[in-house]
Amino acid sequence: MQAPQRDEKPLRVGLFVTCLVDLFRPSVGFAAIRLLEDAGCEVVVPRSQGCCGQPAYNSGDNAGARAVARTLLDGFADCDHVVIPSGSCAGMLHHHLADLFADDAELGHRARHLAARCHELVSFLVDVLGVTSVEARCEARATYHDSCSGLRELGVREQPRRLLASVDGLELAEMTEAEVCCGFGGTFCVKYPEISDAMVANKLANIVAADAGLVLAGDLGCLLNMAGKASREGHDIAFRHVAEVLAGTDGTPALGRG
Amino acid sequence: MQGSNSKAFPASARAALDDAVLQSALHNLKSGFPVRRAEVVADLPEFEALRDAGRDIKDHTLANLDAYLELYEERVTASGGQVHWARTAAEACDIVMRICNDAGARTVTKGKSMVAEEIGLNERLDASGIRRVETDLGEYIVQLRGETPSHIIVPAVHVTRQEIGATFREAHDGLDPDRSLDDPRAITDEARERLRADFFAAEVGITGANFLIAESGSSVIVTNEGNGDLTQTLARVHVVVASIEKLVPTAEDAMAILRLLARSATGQEASVYTTVSTGPRRPGDPDGPEAYHVVLVDNGRSALIGTGFQDMLRCIRCAACMNHCPVYGAVGGHAYGWVYPGPMGAVLTPSLIGIDHSSHLPNASTFCGRCEQVCPMRIPLTRMMRNYRAVAHERGLGSRRARLALTLWVLVASRPVLYRWAARAGAAALRVLAFGRGRLRRLPLAAGWTATRDLPTPEAGGTFMSRYRRGQQR
Structure with a gap:
């Protein structure tokens, strides 16, 4: 990995692993730790972490969202940064957490303190740590889906493409409308399943047109949605979180394959 | 005020998705306006x-x-x-x-x-x-x-x-x-x-x-x-x-x-x-x-002036939000059930006819944010949709089943130890249900998803937190 040398003591980075990575794809969490450690960080995974509260917040249940997000306010107190392998959860924490506790002076202060230190994983590697390349190998023609929150709330666009360009054997083919939503949308996909399905069908058509055997993205929600649609439609396309490829895949089967 | 049919949004949306003629018309809209807008904006x-x-x-x-x-x-x-x-x-x-x-x-x-x-x-x-x-x-x-x-x-x-x-x-x-x-x-x-x-x-x-x-x-x-x-x-x-x-x-x-x-x-x-x-x-x-x-x-x-919805009054009715909205692009304007469709309608409709008649509209969004990205007047459409969701939630609008599920989820997710245990149990259960195939074709209580999509199962070996605690690095 190419990253600037640091003379001072290593940054202490807290990994907020997210619900979906915890439940569905632990290898993304381990890949994130490898990438951060390779870039010279000291990585800790506080026990006191659950969910960012987004399902409640996006359902208009602000009290419920506060009850859930409150569990995060303490665990990362001694970390220089909090890194999250998801644009959606990182966007929630970075942009919305403080709003959620705006009416409470004490919790509001702690929320602002946490929010300011939260970063999406790949943009943290590139923008904060100055990583310019990785040492990884992946023989595939891949396409990258821009997850909405990462792209539009956090400006994650060039960073993953830049690091992916340094992966040996990887050919990146842009799909049409890479920046259009896949239709996951958290609870949207079960509240309005037919619309969600039409959106993911559209996304899958663009993936197929790009003739890619591997689809990468920075958010597991989108990946589960796209992988589930592709497998139901009988397409032989692999879906992985971008961190898995950047850290060097460890033999874990692609999503939905084992 | 014209009669609103916004309460029927889910059914109208399904009908729209099944209407082949409408879908072909919408396809032309989606591929036309956004491309032309991007070109002139770049110039x-x-x-x-x-x-x-x-x-x-x-x-x-x-x-x-x-x-x-x-x-x-x-x-x-x-x-x-x-x-x-x-x-x-x-x-x-x-x-x-x-x-x-x-x-x-x-x-x-x-x-x-x-x-x-x-x-x-x-x-x-x-x-x-x-x-x-x-x-x-x-x-x-x-x-x-x-x-x-x-x-x-x-x-x-x-x-x-x-x-x-x-x-x-x-x-x-x-x-x-x-x-x-x-x-x-x-x-x-x-x-x-x-x-x-x-x-x-x-x-x-x-x-x-x-x-x-x-x-x-x-x-x-x-x-x-x-x-x-x-x-x-x-x-x-x-x-x-x-x-x-x-x-x-x-x-x-x-x-x-x-x-x-x-x-x-x-x-x-x-x-x-x-x-x-x-x-x-x-x-x-x-x-x-x-x-x-x-x-x-x-x-x-x-009545909107001085409220959290005042910014909507900046709207100049250019329609960029709906031209770029994947939900509008999927179902078209009539499904929204009143005069103003798309993201601007999802905010303006509750503002003008009341959230009681239109609570689906601000909810039927993935918050993808493409509307805000192109809105020439920088109207914070997703923030206002979210605010209407909060109003709808406070008034007890929306399906009882969804509210019950949310209440139960909050109950568990606000207790980290319980939440980790539930995640472990959930991951194990999903793997058992999948019989080692790596994906589920059917899942009770998630029929909305599995009707048209498989659900990839959790990776083998347990949740991240349990594996990390066991000292596993892969």
């Missing part, structure tokens, strides 16, 4: 700065709306016109009907106006026996078909060319059966021939307004067909129906926002016709109406 380096300027102009106007409205009325009166104030939709319709009756109107021509749709003016005119002729081609098509617009700048976007030809053949007496109506030119020529006589026959011409200019008392409309000019200059009486937030202080302000409007709406640098009217015909003018009326419609807007 204008100061576009982002113009967006800031546009936002600031509207914010300033809204902060001083009372003063600018009074100035505007004073200037309209000074130029020989008359301003009418309408608090509600019904008042606005009453005023227009009175003007029409005073003018002895038998035929009324009408330019495209979304606020006229909002206040239900079309129904009032039709019920009165006055012949209403829509002069915007899209509106004309929609009128002949007995429909409402499905898009705020291309009202008939849901209708295919073949359907338009069939509609004209049914509606136009004496149309030569051998005449081809296959291409846009032939369709336009046929409509133009029919409309020509109506422009001259109409006693009253009704238009909307894209801007009202306070310093001069002028109204501005933009069209690509020139129908607005003919509607307002050929009739004896010109009635402008406009909502109060159309106001800007100066002509320069209007011109600044015009540069945003055409680019954001259709991807044009400028609309083909930009028409400014100030009062009735003056001595020596070659044309113009004998009387000029402006009906200023509030209909719930002033």
Whole structure:
């Protein structure tokens, strides 16, 4: 990995692993730790972490969202940064957490303190740590889906493409409308399943047109949605979180394959 | 107010998704406007700065709306016109009907106006026996078909060319059966021939307004067909129906926002016709109406000022939000069930008719944020949709099942130890249910997902937290 040398003591980075990575794809969490450690960080995974509260917040249940997000306010107190392998959860924490506790002076202060230190994983590697390349190998023609929150709330666009360009054997083919939503949308996909399905069908058509055997993205929600649609439609396309490829895949089967 | 059918959004959306003709029309919209907008925006380096300027102009106007409205009325009166104030939709319709009756109107021509749709003016005119002729081609098509617009700048976007030809053949007496109506030119020529006589026959011409200019008392409309000019200059009486937030202080302000409007709406640098009217015909003018009326419609807007929804009043009705919205692109405008569809409708509809009648609209979004990215007036659409979700939640709207699921989830997720245990149990259960196939084709309580998608199962070996605690690094 190419990253600037640091003379001072290593940054202490807290990994907020997210619900979906915890439940569905632990290898993304381990890949994130490898990438951060390779870039010279000291990585800790506080026990006191659950969910960012987004399902409640996006359902208009602000009290419920506060009850859930409150569990995060303490665990990362001694970390220089909090890194999250998801644009959606990182966007929630970075942009919305403080709003959620705006009416409470004490919790509001702690929320602002946490929010300011939260970063999406790949943009943290590139923008904060100055990583310019990785040492990884992946023989595939891949396409990258821009997850909405990462792209539009956090400006994650060039960073993953830049690091992916340094992966040996990887050919990146842009799909049409890479920046259009896949239709996951958290609870949207079960509240309005037919619309969600039409959106993911559209996304899958663009993936197929790009003739890619591997689809990468920075958010597991989108990946589960796209992988589930592709497998139901009988397409032989692999879906992985971008961190898995950047850290060097460890033999874990692609999503939905084992 | 027209009747709202927004409560039926899920069913309407399903019907729209099953409508092959509509889907083909929507496909053209999605692939057309966003590409053209991106091209013209890329050609204008100061576009982002113009967006800031546009936002600031509207914010300033809204902060001083009372003063600018009074100035505007004073200037309209000074130029020989008359301003009418309408608090509600019904008042606005009453005023227009009175003007029409005073003018002895038998035929009324009408330019495209979304606020006229909002206040239900079309129904009032039709019920009165006055012949209403829509002069915007899209509106004309929609009128002949007995429909409402499905898009705020291309009202008939849901209708295919073949359907338009069939509609004209049914509606136009004496149309030569051998005449081809296959291409846009032939369709336009046929409509133009029919409309020509109506422009001259109409006693009253009704238009909307894209801007009202306070310093001069002028109204501005933009069209690509020139129908607005003919509607307002050929009739004896010109009635402008406009909502109060159309106001800007100066002509320069209007011109600044015009540069945003055409680019954001259709991807044009400028609309083909930009028409400014100030009062009735003056001595020596070659044309113009004998009387000029402006009906200023509030209909719930002033109540938004000072609330978290005030920013919606910056909207200039360019439709960029719906042109870029994947939900609008999937279901079209009629599914939204009221006048304003897409992201702007998802905020404006609850603002004007109440969240009780429209709670689906702000909920039917993935918060992808593409609407905000292109909104020329930088309206925080997703934030306001989220605020309406909070209002809906407080009022107990939405399905009981979804609320119960959310309550249970919060109960577990707010207790980290319990949550980790539940995640471990959930991961194990999903793997058992999948019988080692790596994906589930059916899952109880998640039928919405598994009806059309598989659910990939969790990775082998347990949750991240349990594996990390066991000291596993892979």
